[in-house]
Amino acid sequence: MADDYLVRIGRLIRDARQHRGWTQLQLADALATSQSAVNRIERGNQNISLEMIARIGEALDSEIVSLGYAGPMHLRVVGGRRLSGSIDVKTSKNACVALLCASLLNSGRTILRKVARIEEVYRILEVLASIGVRARWINEGSDLEIVPPARLELEAMDTEAARRTRSVIMFLGPLMHRTERFQIPYAGGCDLGTRTVQPHMSALRPFGLDITATGGFYHARVDREVSPSRPIVLTERGDTVTENALLAAARHDGVTVIRNASSNYMVQDLCFFLEQLGVRVEGVGTTTLTVHGLASIERDVDYSPSEDPVEAMSLLAAAVVTSSELTICRVPVEFLEIELAVLEEMGLDCDRGREYAAANGRTRLVDLTVRPSKLVSPIDKIHPMPFPGLNIDNVPFFAAIAASAQGSTLIHDWVYDNRAIYLTELTRLGASVKLLDPHRVLVEGPTRWRSAEMMCPPALRPAVVVLLAMMAAEGTSVLRNVYVINRGYEDLAERLNALGARIETFRDI
Numbered sequence: 373m374a375d376d377y378l379v380r381i382g383r384l385i386r387d388a389r390q391h392r393g394w395t396q397l398q399l400a401d402a403l404a405t406s407q408s409a410v411n412r413i414e415r416g417n418q419n420i421s422l423e424m425i426a427r428i429g430e431a432l433d434s435e436i437v438s439l440g441y442a443g444p445m446h447l448r449v450v451g452g453r454r455l456s457g458s459i460d461v462k463t464s465k466n467a468c469v470a471l472l473c474a475s476l477l478n479s480g481r482t483i484l485r486k487v488a489r490i491e492e493v494y495r496i497l498e499v500l501a502s503i504g505v506r507a508r509w510i511n512e513g514s515d516l517e518i519v520p521p522a523r524l525e526l527e528a529m530d531t532e533a534a535r536r537t538r539s540v541i542m543f544l545g546p547l548m549h550r551t552e553r554f555q556i557p558y559a560g561g562c563d564l565g566t567r568t569v570q571p572h573m574s575a576l577r578p579f580g581l582d583i584t585a586t587g588g589f590y591h592a593r594v595d596r597e598v599s600p601s602r603p604i605v606l607t608e609r610g611d612t613v614t615e616n617a618l619l620a621a622a623r624h625d626g627v628t629v630i631r632n633a634s635s636n637y638m639v640q641d642l643c644f645f646l647e648q649l650g651v652r653v654e655g656v657g658t659t660t661l662t663v664h665g666l667a668s669i670e671r672d673v674d675y676s677p678s679e680d681p682v683e684a685m686s687l688l689a690a691a692v693v694t695s696s697e698l699t700i701c702r703v704p705v706e707f708l709e710i711e712l713a714v715l716e717e718m719g720l721d722c723d724r725g726r727e728y729a730a731a732n733g734r735t736r737l738v739d740l741t742v743r744p745s746k747l748v749s750p751i752d753k754i755h756p757m758p759f760p761g762l763n764i765d766n767v768p769f770f771a772a773i774a775a776s777a778q779g780s781t782l783i784h785d786w787v788y789d790n791r792a793i794y795l796t797e798l799t800r801l802g803a804s805v806k807l808l809d810p811h812r813v814l815v816e817g818p819t820r821w822r823s824a825e826m827m828c829p830p831a832l833r834p835a836v837v838v839l840l841a842m843m844a845a846e847g848t849s850v851l852r853n854v855y856v857i858n859r860g861y862e863d864l865a866e867r868l869n870a871l872g873a874r875i876e877t878f879r880d881i
């Protein structure tokens with residue numbers, strides 16, 4: 373009976389594909405799978421999840437197999453299971469979106485390797501497609517090929533997709549070189565409270581960009597007579613503002629010095645990519661960047677963004693809260709050094725293998741084996757700083773780790789208005805997390821985790837922290853509406869399941 377069901381679904385999929393006029397290979401590309409997998413599915417020789425049916429329905433735009441795609445995605449987690457084995461860290465959301473924006477600088481063909489298949493990337497791709505950029509997944513869906521048109525159709529921009537991301541703000545830098553008047557919608561992203569764009573405006577003003585924000589849009593006007601006459605000093609050492617300044621400087625025909633620049637991982641990836649475009653950048657990894665821009669860029673380039681330090685931290689936290697031995701491969705160690713130093717002080721038993729280079733030839737990677745450890749709380753508070761400080765996006769993971777440690781830990785997230793508040797959601801799973809003020813929580817461990825059913829916090833990292841706690845809790849938990857997790861992690865549930873977790877995805881019909 374079950375097999376018969378698979379055969380019938382397979383036929384529906386084959387018919388829908390043929391109706392669309394697609395080959396098996398085209399469908400495989402759209403699903404980031406292989407042609408042989410599509411072939412097996414169509415013949416009913418492969419177990420197929422509801423999630424995969426939903427994705428096929430979406431890809432083929434077919435009513436027949438769109439069952440289950442209507443509602444938001446949820447996770448059902450059977451917790452209390454140890455993880456084991458090894459897992460590779462994927463490329464980072466934050467570098468991938470910056471590089472997609474940077475591809476607009478290039479009139480040639482840009483290939484980005486192993487781009488994370490995540491919602492944030494999909495949103496930016498939707499925005500790019502809407503303005504006429506040709507972007508397609510190649511090599512069995514692992515790499516992206518991007519070719520901008522001679523003229524962008526900015527009036528046709530998919531503002532709904534744009535508004536769901538923070539990253540769209542990085543269109544400002546490249547677009548100002550292509551046109552003198554344009555608008556982009558206010559940026560979105562995680563609901564973390566007010567996030568300023570003022571530093572972007574002052575960083576881009578020396579390039580002649582004037583922005584007024586009204587009616588939900590940033591209206592941009594470019595004065596070509598204006599160009600930087602002295603170093604640009606960023607008012608904040610932010611990541612996306614540094615990237616915007618770099619993107620503006622890359623096509624400014626002259627030398628631009630950017631001071632108080634972020635030297636964080638995504639900024640470094642962007643600098644390496646710009647170098648491939650022929651733009652010389654001095655000072656990569658420091659807070660002063662000197663950019664030798666080019667008036668026009670037409671090159672066929674091929675770049676491999678590096679691995680995500682925040683995903684590495686998430687997997688490390690997964691091992692800690694589930695008391696598991698796990699090897700996390702391809703960890704960009706330079707961007708996790710302080711986190712590891714703090715964790716080692718807390719008693720984490722872990723080994724780093726020898727360093728090797730990422731595919732970009734620059735970022736240093738290690739394989740990290742984490743073992744079950746008796747952790748004690750750190751003496752000092754956990755607080756973020758711009759790189760090379762403890763990464764702002766890694767702070768929430770310390771809440772779950774602190775809840776597993778003996779003693780009390782003070783976590784001070786001075787950066788975001790709301791993110792510390794979301795950490796109190798862990799109390800529903802049995803943790804003691806006391807909100808001292810909107811930026812500080814006190815976590816008392818160790819925790820006897822218990823299962824719960826709850827809505828996902830509307831912020832990526834706190835949402836993943838809740839998921840990790842559910843994996844630690846005996847019994848079945850439900851996490852509702854996990855779009856925000858899919859915004860930054862590729863197939864997280866499936867990848868954790870491969871390590872021994874039991875996480876099922878389901879949707880409202």
Ligand SMILES: CC(=O)N[C@H]1[C@@H](OP(=O)(O)OP(=O)(O)OC[C@H]2O[C@@H](n3ccc(=O)[nH]c3=O)[C@H](O)[C@@H]2O)O[C@H](CO)[C@@H](O)[C@@H]1O
Pocket residue numbers: 466467469538539566567568607608609610611612613638758764765787788
């Ligand atoms: C797409 C992307 O890459 N997103 C990342 C990027 O967002 P992004 O660079 O856009 O971060 P924001 O500019 O919103 O900065 C985050 C917060 O820090 C404050 N701030 C920042 C720097 C500073 O020197 N002083 C200061 O007060 C800002 O006012 C803001 O409230 O960087 C954040 C901080 O690393 C990360 O959480 C995001 O994941």
Ligand SMILES: C=C(OP(=O)(O)O)C(=O)O
Pocket residue numbers: 465537538539560561562564765832833860
């Ligand atoms: C805050 C984050 O992302 P964004 O800037 O995309 O909202 C994050 O990655 O945790």
